[in-house]
Amino acid sequence: MLVSWLVLSCLAVVVPVSALVVWTDPGSPRSLSGRLSAVWRTSAETLRLGAPTGAPMRMALSVLLGIVALLCVSTLVGVITTGLGERLTELRRGRSMVLEQEHAVVLGWSDQVFTVVGELAAARAGARCVIAVLADRDVAEMEEALTASLGRGSAVRLVCRSGSLTTVDTLALVTPRAASSVLVLPSDAPEADSEVVRVLLALRAVLGDEPGPPVVAAVRDRRQLPAARLAAGERGTIVETDATTAELLVQSARRTGVGEVLRDLLDFSGVEFHLVDVPAAVRQGSAGSRFGDLLLCFERSTVVGVLGPDGQPLLSPAADTVVGPGDRLIVIAHDGVPEAPVDCRAYVDPTAFAAPHSQRVGPVRVLLLGWNRRAPLLVEALGHSVAPGSVLDVVVDETQVTPVQDQASSPQAAARLAVSCRSGELLHPENLRDLDLFGYDTVIVLGADSVDGPGHPDDRVLVTLLMLRELELRAGRVLPVVAELGDHRNRALAPLGPASDVVIRGELTSLLMAQIAHNPHLAAVFGELFAAHGASVHLRPAHHYTTPGCEASFATVVAAARERGECAVGYRRTDPEAGTGHRHELRLGPAKTERRVWHARDEVVVVANDSAGSDQPYGTLDAVPGMRHDHGDDTALSGGSPGRRPSHDSPEQDRTRGEGGTTG
Structure with missing residues (x-):
């Protein structure tokens, strides 16, 4: 019916207009039959039916051929349009193969995805950055949410795909074998950890036994850690979300501002952890250098530990610890470019050192x-x-x-x-x-x-x-x-x-996952930093290191912290007159030559072992100035010599302690 009405409408317009054109043409035939033939030719050319004249049968066959040609062209246009529409729908559904190389792959969707994607983009700032996200969600919604989180002017290219994460064919869409790193995020569902294990198994089937990109996954329940580690294999690192959050809550309760310090250390906007070789200019022969001498060999970078040839980290070791030829330094710096060594010992003022004191803190x-x-x-x-x-x-x-x-x-x-x-x-x-x-x-x-x-x-x-x-x-x-x-x-x-x-x-x-994905060698460092026992980040009162009210360089603070078996990495200035506004200014990785007046309310950011300060019997919560304990001192777990991490007696103890940490 629709075609019939369309044909009648065309004829109702084309034939009268063609007749009007012929009758108004001065050069048209004078006879009626001649003018009707001219109307026929004009109408036929307009409708693409051909314009033969002669016997009625010949004209009818011409009309038939024209209709067949019109149907063929219409069918071809319809097939092309339908194919393009289906292809666009498939692309919109996220079912096409990703053809990128050295891209980052993020599997799963939760609130963590925005932090992870943002940090991956910040880690590759200035370089070509492609991030492929695969989740069982609508592609348009994912792209819109991630674009809003990154900002419209971001240079990151987002490639979103939709489908089941536990299906091998779906995982192959994001080409994980050609990726630089793969991150697996737990969802908000109650069975999120079991789903992460299934995703790791499917990813293992896609990657095979050949060397592939590093895989970083997160689970919430520590009971799922063994299964997740087995599923991830040797290339995988598992981070425990709930234990890390609980540990951060306790550390923030110990001293206000620790959370801000850790966020600054783990994101890519300021200073980060890096691994550098011991500069040849400061290496003391084949026997190696003492760790305490290396703390003042860089002006901007801050040395906080040593990574042995076996990949075992040692954070904030004793000053007389020997750094061998095969060891690498764990530093906190603004970028990964090796810094030329500078002897900063001339900027140390020993007269500004604070007098040693100990203060026992009772129950809290x-x-x-x-x-x-x-x-x-x-x-x-x-x-x-x-x-x-x-x-x-x-x-x-x-x-x-x-x-x-x-x-x-x-x-x-x-x-x-x-x-x-x-x-x-x-x-x-x-x-x-x-x-x-x-x-x-x-x-x-x-x-x-x-x-x-x-x-x-x-x-x-x-x-x-x-x-x-x-x-x-x-x-x-x-x-x-x-x-x-x-x-x-x-x-x-x-x-x-x-x-x-x-x-x-x-x-x-999320910050840990992004850091490990960018540099897998730091996994052991973060495992040591967030373990139940060992080195961790602390905020100490500045009067532990310098005399209040004196002007001294940051190199002096570093040297004073070295005497306490600690590694100073920055400071937190407190402005008591700022009211309820921004009362604190955090500076990590300042120059050793920077001089300032150190006040009693200032705090020094240090990486210290829980065994530091052997005069304290137990670790306690740092008291907040103005509360029940006005001195603001803190203590740490006793045991072992100051500044030295307790040694591991056996691999079994190493594995036992690793299960309580955050990384595998």
């Missing part, structure tokens, strides 16, 4: 508001860093008291940490007023893993922070608070006090 009181699956790991990590007699009070909803009490009873933490649990609605201000908040050394606020119904898990945390901030302002006292958030966009919304900090769940894991 910690308040934990909320509970989630990372809370037992937090209790365990907290038990390793406090003195005996410390107290942890947990406040949860009434329905959670009994199961939380059972989960919080950690055998490892029971010897030092007494855990008590009580019920209370955190969204009611009167419940918080009854807690004697200012009697605690620190307050930790945890968000829920998921929320049934409307809202976001971060909503309760933000409201709790708002009420804590109001109580802090009303009392006119400093309240140290560490809060856990799930969405990095809510960091700017959090109402924080001068001694408060925010930990974004999974952010540190």
Whole structure:
């Protein structure tokens, strides 16, 4: 019917117009039959039917041929249009093969993907950067979300593909064999860790036994670590998300600002960890150099450890540790370009060194508001860093008291940490007023893993922070608070006090994954840095190193830290007159020649072993200035000589300690 109406409409327009053209042409035939023949020829040429004249049969056959030709051309145009449409639909669905080489592959989708993609792009700044993302989501939505996160002016080329991550054919679409690195992210589903193991198995089937790109994956539950390591094989590195987040919460509770320091050290926007060879100009013969002498051999780079020929790192070793010919230096620098050695010993002023002193810190009181699956790991990590007699009070909803009490009873933490649990609605201000908040050394606020119904898990945390901030302002006292958030966009919304900090769940894991993907040799370094025992990042009061009020170079601070068995990497300046604004300025990797006046409120960023300071019997939470412990000292786990990491007696102990760390 549609074709018939189309034919009638064409004839109704073409024939009258052709007749009008013929009748208005001065050169047209005078006879009626001649003019009708001219109308026929004009109409036939317009409709592409040919224009033969003569017998009616001949004209009918001409019309038939014209219609057949028109149908053939229309069919050809339809086939081409349909093929192009299907091809575009397939491309839009993300089912085509990626033809790139040396690109980064990201498998999975969660809140971590924005941090991972952003850091991968920052790591390749100035070079051609292609990132292929494969997830079981709509391609257009992924491209729009990632483009908005990176910014419209980003030079990164994003290639998104959609499909099942556990299917071998789907994984082959992103050509992981030709990639420079592959990162596997856990989703937000309850069975995310099992899915990561299946993805690693499928990836292993795609890559085969041949050498391929380094694979970095993350799991949430430590019970899935053995399976994930077996599935990843020798090329894989597994990062434990929940344990890393719990450890960061504890470190941030120990000293406000540690989270900011770790973020600055692990992202690609400032200083990062690098591996460099020992400069020939400072190498002392074939026997090697002493580690303490190498701390002042660079002006901008900061030496923090040694990586042995076997790949075993040693962070913040003793000053008399010998660095052999096959060892490499672990440095913190602004870029990976080797720096020419400079003798900075001339800038050290020994008269500015602070007098050695020791201060024992007793038990602490910690308040934990909320509970989630990372809370037992937090209790365990907290038990390793406090003195005996410390107290942890947990406040949860009434329905959670009994199961939380059972989960919080950690055998490892029971010897030092007494855990008590009580019920209370955190969204009611009167419940918080009854807690004697200012009697605690620190307050930790945890968000829920998921929320049934409307809202976001971060909503309760933000409201709790708002009420804590109001109580802090009303009392006119400093309240140290560490809060856990799930969405990095809510960091700017959090109402924080001068001694408060925010930990974004999974952010540190994302930064670690990007760093290891960019330089796989750093996996062992980060495993040592975030292990339960060993070296870690600390913020120490500046009066531990220099006399308050004196002017000294940063080389002086480095030398003073060396005497304490520590490696100074930067400082955090505090402005007491800044009010509620930006009171702190963090500087990592300053020049050794930089001179400034060191005040009592300033802090020095150091990499130190937990065994440093053998006069302290146990590790404790750093006291916040102005709270119960005004001296602000901190202690670390005792055992071993100052500045030396406890040695491993056997490979079995190495493997046991590695299971508690963050990297495999």
